[in-house]
Structure formats: structure tokens, C-alpha cells
Amino acid sequence: MIPILFVGFAALLVGCSLMVILHRNPVTSALWLVLGFVSLAGLYLLLQAEFLAMVQIIVYAGAIMVLFLFVIMYLNLKRDREEGIGHLMRRTIGWGIGAVLLVEAVLLLRHKWVPGPLAEPGEGVWGNTIAIGRLLYSRYLFPFEITSILLLVAMVGAVLIGRGGVGVKSERPGE
């Protein structure tokens, strides 16, 4: 049962990623990416990380991609024109590097990994969120607090940058 689910989600993920980079219309690429994130959440569920699966849908598919779609619609982007200086050369080099990286990765990763149990097995079926919470608030408390400051800084920065800086009139609809 689980290998079938894995193959299904994995094929969906790879297919959606390919459609993201191959499609010409940015909105369609964004929607394929949303589907890819949802299939990745399915993979997290197979890896028994249900809290992360739900957070993936809430944060990535539900917030970050909505932001992407906002910007694409605001900038009113139509189909991409793939042309420009030496674009054929750029494309060949790009796909070539991709192929080399892929061969290298598969060669390195295909060995049988034998992971010994690093720590005691987790707390049981209902333990994932509680366990992450315990770790987050004890060992990783400092990064947690720093991350909240990071989010605050990012929020303020995004508002300031989006406004256009000092002396530049931002385009707000007449009110």
C-alpha cells in the first residue's frame, strides 16, 4: 500500500515540477507549483510528519503561492516570450548542467543506506506535534525567537520596499 502511494505522490511531484519550469504562462506555473506542494504534503504524511504536512499546505500552498498569484495578477503578466540574447546557448547549458547534476546525485544516493536508530523511537501515534513542540521550546528556543524577529523584520521590510522608498510616489488607487 505504502509503495503505491509513494510512487503516486512522487510521480505527481516530479510531473508538477516539470510543468512549473516548462509552462509559458506564469499563472499556470504557479498553479502547478501549488499542486506540487500538496503532493509534497502527501509525501510528508507517508513519512509520518503530519504536523509538517498540514503546515506545508497552510504556509506554502495557502499563503506563499497566494502571494505569488497576487503579484502575477498585479503585474498582469501574459505568456512568456522566450527570446533574448543567446537564449539557445543559455538553455543548452542549463539543461546540460541539470543532466550532470542529476547523474551525479543518483550515483551518490542510490546505495543502500543503513540508518541506525539515532535516538529512541518517537512517542507513539499521537506524538508528532507534541514532540516537535517540546523540541522547539527547549533545545531550539533561541532559533525560534530569532525566527519571530526575522518575520517581523521581513514584514516591515516588505511594506517599505513595496511602497517605493523615500520620495517615490507609490501607485495607490485614488481615494
Add this chain to the structure above:
Amino acid sequence: MNLPDVVPMSWYLILSAIVFVIGVVGVLVRRNALIIFMSVELMLNAANLAFVTFARYLNSLDGQVFVFFVMTVAAAEVAIGLAIIVNVFRLKETVYVDEINLLKG
């Protein structure tokens, strides 16, 4: 509860590598800054998948905590990156990265 390891770990890692490589190709091949940004998100998610795989197969939850942080940082980065792209669009009327070459000699 530990399910028996019916799916070997290398499958997940190879999947993560494939998605990562697709993201790299996206960054290298596409012109549209937003698609490049989306490919960067693909790369981040591939790394997340590797983290969660190791967390599961090594029975340590540190990987999942790290994924939590990666997601937060990715959200912050997307917000600022999109603000920058919108600003550049206001100046240059384009989102194609090879047309934003004011400093080219």
C-alpha cells in the same frame, strides 16, 4: 509507532535530488523572474523533503524542526523578494532578468 521500512530511504533521497535538479534547471533556463523565484521554492522544498526523510529514518525529530524553520524563512524571503520584483517592475516595466542590465558595461 514505527512502520516497517517498506520504502527504502534512497528512493526519497533520489526523489529529493530530482526535484532539486528540476529547480536548478528552472533557475538557469527561464527568463521570467517570478518563475525563477518559483524554482528556488522548488529547491527549498526538495531540501525539506530530504530533511524529513532523515528525520524519519534516523528517528530524530531535529530534521522536522529544521523544516519548520526553513518554511518560515522561505515565507519571509518570498515576501521581500516579491516586493523587490514589484519595485523593479515599476522602474523597468519588465520582469525578464536579462533585460534588467543597467550596469552592463
Add this chain to the structure above:
Amino acid sequence: MSQLAALWNHPDFQFVFWALVKIVIIMHAMLGAVSYAIYAERKIAGHMQARTGPNRVGPWGLFQPLADVGKLFLKEEFTPDGANKVIFHIAPALAVIPALVTFSVIPFGPTDPFQITNINVGLLLFLAMSSIAVYAITLGGWSSNNKYALLGGLRSSAQMISYELSMGISTIPILLMSGTMSLVDIVHAQAHGPLPFVPGWYVFTVPGFIAFSIFMITALAETNRAPFDLPEAESELVAGFHTEYSSMKWALFFLGEYAAVFAISSVAIVLFLGGWHGPFLPPNLQFLWFLAKLSALVFFFIWVRWTFPRFRYDQLMHLGWKVLLPISVLNLVATAIWVYVRNNR
């Protein structure tokens, strides 16, 4: 034959099979309930406006939804020129799917036949589905190739993501008080209250009551119901994001809106109003209490729509970010302190 018997007896197969049966039953029941909710809205609106509402088709107008469905099936479907065909067709389906998926984690009754599944992150699944619901209206508005539709769609998605925050944060006090994210266990935790005749529902505690009020207000905004229905404002934006949609696709948008009302009401009942708890009934019939509370909340949604005037867009944003968000965060901090003191006394 023996292979079929072995398959039938396999526990995984049994789980999946009965889950599918329950899904089919609940989905059909909800879709039927949603069509009659539209009828109920028109009747209640009529009586609140000192008129009768539909009363021609069948006794007391009870067959009105059938007539509506018949009309919608026979209406002409057209796609506007220049619209993005694929997204134009997918957007209405995206409106219905998240609401129906939410029903998979809601316990209608105390025992197994009344719950499709019991996952330990049920509350997060509900929040995830409300995040996905933003896409339907945004994509519907954008793919219509129409200025008014696009404006309606963007306004609606901004409204929904703003109120989603307060909704999520206002459910965290419940998480603190019950100690679990599984909706089944949250209902079990509300079984007994401290005082003899007051039920143990969380709405009767102070932080729970504040959280319930915030949740209901944000639920009105999340489902784009009045007074937060600027995106589909008939009088202001032509018809908002569904300007270009006709017949069944428009019907799907509205089905999605009412299904979301039912879904959010069900979650509110599970989190705040004690789920299926109620006196005097044997356990197998406790789901009737759930349905009674569901009817009361849906009536509340309809009542509010025909009572309050519409919010202006900037008033809406002000309310979401500057009023509801601080109150829900303060409520969360207060609940955390209260739970800590209570547990460590």
C-alpha cells in the same frame, strides 16, 4: 473467491471501504442540505422583510430548490472570449472541494460510524482547507478576463487571508484548554463542566466565549457572507467575481459558499459548542443534537446577512487587522496564563 474473501477481511481494505461509504453518505447529505439552505435563506429573508418568500412551488415552496436546479441545468453555458479556459472551468470546483473535505474530520456522533476519520491534526486540516478556499475566488475572478471580476476576486482573496489569521489564532485557546488538535478528542474534552447544570462546552468559559465571538465574525468573512460580502456585492461591483459565470458553474460557486458555511459551522460546534453533547438522548442518536446546533448556527449566518449593512473595503481591513487580530492574540496570551496557573496550582 478465497482471494476476494481475504481482500474483504484485510483491515486496510475494510477501513477504506467503510470510509468511502461514509464519505458518499455525508457528501450527498451535505449537498442536499446545502440546496435546502438556499431555500431556507430565501424563506427567512422573506419573513424578516415582512413578506413570504417562495411559496408557489409545492407546499410552502418546499420544491423550490428542485425548480432552481432544473432551471440551472437548462440554462445556456458560455465561456467569455479571451478567458483562460482551463482555470475558468476549474475555479468553481475549487470552491466546493475544500468545504467538503472539512467534513472528513468532523465527528457527528460519539462512536465510529459517525466519524469518517480521526486524525490527530484535525484542527490544522480545517485551517489548511480554509487556506485553499482562497484560490477559488481569486482564480474565478482572474480567469474571466473582466475588470470587475478581477477586482472582486483580488478583494476577496485579500479579505480571506486577512481574516484567516484571526480565525486560526482564535482557535488556539481551545487547543490549549483541551490539549489536543484532534477534533474527536476536543469534543470528548467538553463532556463535563465544573458546575452542575452548566455544560462543559468551551463557549461557557471566558476565553472560549471571546474566541467563539471572534471565530464567528471571521467565519462570516471567510465565507464571504454579509456583512463581509463586498466581493460579490451585487450593487457595487456588477456581480463581483462571478460576473461571467452562468448556470452550473455559478451554481457551484454558490454551493461552495453554502457548503463552506456548513463546514465552518460544524467546526465551530465541535470546538466551542460541545459537538454532539446533549442531554436525554442515547449515544446512537446524539448526532441529532449536532444537527440541531448546526441548524441554529446556519440560521445565525442567515440572520446576520439580512440584518447588517455591508462593510466598506477599508473598514473591513481595519477590522480584520487592527481589531480582531490584537484581541485574539491577547485572548491567546490570557488563556495560556490561565491554563498554566490552573495546571500548576
